[in-house]
Amino acid sequence: xxxxxxxxxxxxxxxxxxxxxxxxxxxxxxxxxxxxxxxxxxxxxxxxxxxxxxxxxxxxxxxxxxxxxxxxxxxxxxxxxxxxxxxxxxxxxxxxxxxxxxxxxxxxxxxxxxxxxxxxxxxxxxxxxxxxxxxxxxxxxxxxxxxxxxxxxxxxxxxxxxxxxxxxxxxxxxxxxxxxxxxxxxxxxxxxxxxxxxxxxxxxxxxxxxxxxxxxxxxxxxxxxxxxxxxxxxxxxxxxxxxxxxxx
Amino acid sequence: xxxxxxxxxxxxxxxxxxxxxxxxxxxxxxxxxxxxxxxxxxxxxxxxxxxxxxxxxxxxxxxxxxxxxxxxxxxxxxxxxxxxxxxxxxxxxxxxxxxxxxxxxxxxxxxxxxxxxxxxxxxxxxxxxxxxxxxxxxxxxxxxxxxxxxxxxxxxxxxxxxxxxxxxxxxxxxxxxxxxxxxxxxxxxxxxxxxxxxxxxxxxxxxxxxxxxxxxxxxxxxxxxxxxxxxxxxxxxxxxxxxxxxxxxxxxxxxxxxxxxxxxxxxxxxxxxxxx
Numbered sequence: 001x002x003x004x005x006x007x008x009x010x011x012x013x014x015x016x017x018x019x020x021x022x023x024x025x026x027x028x029x030x031x032x033x034x035x036x037x038x039x040x041x042x043x044x045x046x047x048x049x050x051x052x053x054x055x056x057x058x059x060x061x062x063x064x065x066x067x068x069x070x071x072x073x074x075x076x077x078x079x080x081x082x083x084x085x086x087x088x089x090x091x092x093x094x095x096x097x098x099x100x101x102x103x104x105x106x107x108x109x110x111x112x113x114x115x116x117x118x119x120x121x122x123x124x125x126x127x128x129x130x131x132x133x134x135x136x137x138x139x140x141x142x143x144x145x146x147x148x149x150x151x152x153x154x155x156x157x158x159x160x161x162x163x164x165x166x167x168x169x170x171x172x173x174x175x176x177x178x179x180x181x182x183x184x185x186x187x188x189x190x191x192x193x194x195x196x197x198x199x200x201x202x203x204x205x206x207x208x209x210x211x212x213x214x215x216x217x218x219x220x221x222x223x224x225x226x227x228x229x230x231x232x233x234x235x236x237x238x239x240x241x242x243x244x245x246x247x248x
Numbered sequence: 249x250x251x252x253x254x255x256x257x258x259x260x261x262x263x264x265x266x267x268x269x270x271x272x273x274x275x276x277x278x279x280x281x282x283x284x285x286x287x288x289x290x291x292x293x294x295x296x297x298x299x300x301x302x303x304x305x306x307x308x309x310x311x312x313x314x315x316x317x318x319x320x321x322x323x324x325x326x327x328x329x330x331x332x333x334x335x336x337x338x339x340x341x342x343x344x345x346x347x348x349x350x351x352x353x354x355x356x357x358x359x360x361x362x363x364x365x366x367x368x369x370x371x372x373x374x375x376x377x378x379x380x381x382x383x384x385x386x387x388x389x390x391x392x393x394x395x396x397x398x399x400x401x402x403x404x405x406x407x408x409x410x411x412x413x414x415x416x417x418x419x420x421x422x423x424x425x426x427x428x429x430x431x432x433x434x435x436x437x438x439x440x441x442x443x444x445x446x447x448x449x450x451x452x453x454x455x456x457x458x459x460x461x462x463x464x465x466x467x468x469x470x471x472x473x474x475x476x477x478x479x480x481x482x483x484x485x486x487x488x489x490x491x492x493x494x495x496x497x498x499x500x501x502x503x504x505x506x507x508x509x510x511x512x513x514x515x516x517x518x519x520x521x522x523x524x
Contacts, residue, residue, distance in 0.1 A: 033277050055277075055292060056292065059293070075321050078342075091361070093357075097369070098357040198459030199459060206454075
């Protein structure tokens, strides 16, 4: 008990001392709070200030300046020698070509614009034979069995697939559906197509088609469902089955 | 190291221990009354008057780190991992200078969530045609020509940085398939970046199977459509598609055409390229 009080007392003492300027790793600070990350400000290295962090008298946070900073040009002012070097933000929406977007409250997120941020998904399931007349919801490499919508808009789902056909007919047909938010196999979903392919039993066939999802909202989920129909089973070649997803 | 330095080190260590064992410790810099909800509170102008409430104007020059590790700049109660509030000042909230900044730029992510400035995305698309007869020898990759609509190039040059779809519309023939024989034709098709005459980087590929029924000779024609994808292509990258028949037959374009047809692009494969 005595020990605790002593420690608390010391800590209160610590925070009740007015410290006008605090620096770490340097004897020559600027601003109110200064960290010389590399402890190299006394050297002649051309990069010596690039590892520094400063809070100036305006309360601006300044990182990575090439010369010793004295005042930030913005509340958060970050400089880097290299593209992609200033800011990293991981919110689940990041991806090649995603763009920084904001909402009414100023919260930022990575989102997709027309002409930017479209991506490719590979499939991880179904792995077994798909039976005639049964519905199969695809599982994607994003570990989800749907495509999450992070931006209001209309989208294209492009399917490139190969599968081994087993059956007596030299032709197969199957349905491709997009469902929004829940898979209701009693309906045709928000878009669907039946594709017929010539094939041979025990051999692979391929097909390629495009589905569309109009006027989606943030938070919507898009499911891709396949159903082999014209007699025979399909076993997807997952390495050759790919979905492209983009905004239109 | 002299005795003074040693002593200073010891004292600093003592403070660190004290701070880390204290349940309610806040460290204040330039303030006697650090905000109670913070762990570290830097008061730029030293003007805060209360440790319990945030007076918005007083917080405008403050930086805090709270118990969740959230950083507030100009705000004492950050609502995101990094929360910047400039509503009580003239400074703009965020400046990111990595050499790519410029007027009307957009901030783009990479696969890791790191960002950089690029031009506003503008959808663009073009179809590259060909009218060059070509044999695609079995088990060998042969490049698909695109000499029409890509003036000055025998390949596809990316006009603007972005993510691109390349759609191949194959039109051609399979050589010497006997009349009435049905075959699952197969070709491995690769989307490549041309680096130099001997080096290409494969960015996407698939093997595509299409049923073909022989009509004899070199006119067992068939067609299909399939797409390829490559992300984060910079402007100026040179791309091409190449195709390798895997079904034991040579493939051909421009075979068996009449004189008037040999220059018609519809009787050859074409490649549509657009950013997404």
